[in-house]
Amino acid sequence: MASNSSWLYLSPSTFTMKILIFVLFFVPYCALAFDSQMVIDSPMLTQKVGTNRTIKVDINGNGEFKSVQAAIDSIPEGNSNWVIVHIRKGVYREKVHIPKTKRYIFMRGNGRGRTAIVWSQSSSDNIDSATFKVEATDFIAFGISFKNDAPTGVAYTSQNQSVAAFVAADKVAFYHCAFYSTHNTLFDYKGRHYYESCYIQGSIDFIFGRGRTIFHNCEMFVVDDKRINIRGSITAQNRESEREMSGFIFIKGRVYGIGGVYLGRAKGPYSRVIFAKTYLSKTIVPEGWTNWSYDGSTENLYHAEYKCHGPGATSEGRAPWSRQLSDEDVAPFLSVDYIDGKNWLPAWQ
Template identity: 70%
Template structure:
């Protein structure tokens, strides 16, 4: 699918639901899907937590080997359901307030802008990611490389939505919108020993690691290397050759 630019071509819907899949404006479940220059938007108002009006997903991505270039994803919360499969996002814009990139996906977000909007559901603190990895046998994880996190609301980089939740931010700019603790284990009552919530050479006023969650990691060059390569999603097997 090819649009005329994320500011000019938009697929819009407006639905809240207790079911993330049902509420999604756009659903992608086919393998080898590519989108270029399109915005996906769910304009439903912010849902009430713990009620049926809770999810308002802009895009559900559940097919393997999906790529999005210069696309936009807009919602008040639960914006991008990166459900499962290997995915690549390049120069995309993602906006939300609570768990707005979530799922079991194995994905690289390269040079993406993440914009935090004010959280209107004050009983829950906002978080960018909620990754759902459940065991070491799963290769999934969200990796953000050379991007930018900024906005108008306070936010965690991620919350653990599984005992082996895995998220890495590398070479990313953090504005003061990032909470000093950085990460939260909210909703995960078990051990934090298997969580992989990590940062590598990030910069900006929100990147100070002094008060970070005790289980979060500041990676060494060697530890970060597997996440900085397209091998993390076996990208050389399916992304266009011109990319390399």
């Protein structure tokens, strides 16, 4: 009996030691599991949107449509139930537009390395150049690459942009997608948006607009800016007033690439960008931030970092108006509540 129940008769010191071991080694892993990010994959999203209506697109003719836009056009205006547009592997060389009248579209690819929508156009009009445009509320994309492959020599000029995606609607989410261009890659124009595990490539203002947006666990790859006097920038956020609920929040993920680049430049008097817990390679220049396109006061700019790491994360030499945030400062921005995500992201419902 004593041998089988010896734990009941532990001395106070032994009991205290075992409790201490439990707290030090077991409890942290419980907390970690409780706080861990859910794995968001295609089957999970398919289940969450709760529909059995699927339109198949296959460039080789083994679906209902060969063209992505033809599939979108087949969805009736005023659509009020989720529709899955399954885009099988292949390079779809076309411009695609999701109009305001066609909500609840889940555009599902076979993986960003296998399904791609590609166009080649530079223009002084960002919207006109965009390979992909979404203007409908309640939109999801998973596992698709969006690319504007306009020749680099054209895209680098100051008067021509080559947008890969124009996101101009509320409640839009991209999971495991990729965005490729050089100049103005991702026009995150307006609305509440969420990007999960995405890859974004560019050199000049390659994430810009006034969206209220979270980029979680995303990779930003910097292509060398060929201009001489102005370094490229990852972001160009255009928040116009203190009351405006917009700003780009980068949580985890990493920034790497070729050449020197700023984390962001101010494109409005209240420009707001935060990089939190993100790996920053040496491609980030010491100043970190610039206001070269905005000649006004820097007093209201909210260019900030929180617990970033890597050779580009040093605070020495940072622009004087930039901020290193405390736990309390950053707390409102580190949850999907910043974009009211629990109310509209299917993965969180």
